[in-house]
Amino acid sequence: xxxxxxxxxxxxxxxxxxxxxxxxxxxxxxxxxxxxxxxxxxxxxxxxxxxxxxxxxxxxxxxxxxxxxxxxxxxxxxxxxxxxxxxxxxxxxxxxxxxxxxxxxxxxxxxxxxxxxxxxxxxxxxxxxxxxxxxxxxxxxxxxxxxxxxxxxxxxxxxxxxxxxxxxxxxxxxxxxxxxxxxxxxxxxxxxxxxxxxxxxxxxxxxxxxxxxxxxxxxx
Numbered sequence: 001x002x003x004x005x006x007x008x009x010x011x012x013x014x015x016x017x018x019x020x021x022x023x024x025x026x027x028x029x030x031x032x033x034x035x036x037x038x039x040x041x042x043x044x045x046x047x048x049x050x051x052x053x054x055x056x057x058x059x060x061x062x063x064x065x066x067x068x069x070x071x072x073x074x075x076x077x078x079x080x081x082x083x084x085x086x087x088x089x090x091x092x093x094x095x096x097x098x099x100x101x102x103x104x105x106x107x108x109x110x111x112x113x114x115x116x117x118x119x120x121x122x123x124x125x126x127x128x129x130x131x132x133x134x135x136x137x138x139x140x141x142x143x144x145x146x147x148x149x150x151x152x153x154x155x156x157x158x159x160x161x162x163x164x165x166x167x168x169x170x171x172x173x174x175x176x177x178x179x180x181x182x183x184x185x186x187x188x189x190x191x192x193x194x195x196x197x198x199x200x201x202x203x204x205x206x207x208x209x210x211x212x213x214x215x216x217x218x219x220x
Contacts, residue, residue, distance in 0.1 A: 001207060003027040004040040006081075008056065012046040015192040019200055033061040041208040042074035045081025047134070047190060050096045053084050062098045070180025074206030075100055082137035082186035090140060100179045101148055101186060105137040106171060114164045118189055119156035120173065123149075131195050133157070136188030138171035148177040151185070151202075174202075182206070 003020060005013045008031045020027045028035065033056075036043060043065065045053065057065070069075045077085040077100075085100040089107050097105075108114060118133040129152075144150060152174035159165045173188035183206035191199045 001025050001042070001203075002040045003042050003044055003203070004036050005029045005044045005046065006033060006036070006053070007031065007046050007048055008052060009048060012048050013044075015190075015196070016044060016046060019192065019196050022196075023200065031056065033057055033064050036064060036068055038068065038071060038073065038208075040068075040073065042076060042203055042206060043068060044076045044203075045078065045084055046192070047079035047081070047136075050080040050083035053080060054096055054098070057098075065098060066100070066179070069100060069182035069184060072181040072208045074182055074203070074208060075179070075184045076203060076206060077137075077184075077186045078192060079134065079136040079188060079190060082188050085184060085186045086137060086139075090143075100184045101175065101177045102145060103139050103148055103175055103186070104143060106140055106167075108164065108167045112164075114159065114161075114168070116157045116159040116164065116168070118154045118168060118173070120152040120189070121155045122152050124151065128155075129191075129195055129198065132190040132193050133168070133173075133188065134190065136173065136190070137186060138168060138173045138188050139175060141170065141172055144172070144175070148175055150174075151176055176202075176206075182208075 086097040087099045088097045090104045115134050120129045150172045154168045157165045176185045
């Protein structure tokens with residue numbers, strides 16, 4: 001397994017690096033998407049600032065990511081990376097997202113800074129987890145097609161702001177689906193901090209598939 005971590009700041013990948021070292025996983029951290037090739041099994045975009053990532057990528061970099069995933073590579077977006085992998089915001093005005101999954105994220109409001117511990121319900125096992133959240137992507141439940149699976153929803157928070165709490169509760173925040181031959185997971189909270197085994201299990205499930213048959217023109 002080889003992982004490519006795309007970020008402009010290596011501190012955003014500290015917890016990922018810790019996991020990969022424990023698992024003896026080969027990885028590269030780079031802000032140069034031109035280094036992403038089909039030799040990698042998964043692309044991970046961690047926290048940061050989604051608009052900065054998108055501007056850095058520009059059209060050519062976005063096309064490279066879509067080609068990588070369409071041809072079997074996995075994509076895991078954490079926090080900012082989840083915004084990047086989405087279509088756009090629910091109102092269609094933010095214009096952040098490269099459309100790997102047909103989902104639109106919700107926004108609380110301009111300049112909101114929401115930090116909280118959130119309680120997640122795993123849709124597959126009904127297990128409950130508590131993890132860190134900081135302005136990550138969340139999704140209204142009434143928008144999902146058969147092509148997207150909800151993996152976890154937020155059922156509670158410890159936010160002292162009741163408006164923030166109400167905004168987050170009963171929203172999907174870990175979702176999965178396919179783009180071409182590749183598999184995609186978008187995750188709003190920072191599960192890499194204290195849900196390392198859970199996160200690694202998600203990575204294993206989206207690793208590169210063996211067939212590579214899709215043309216780049218189909219996904220530009």
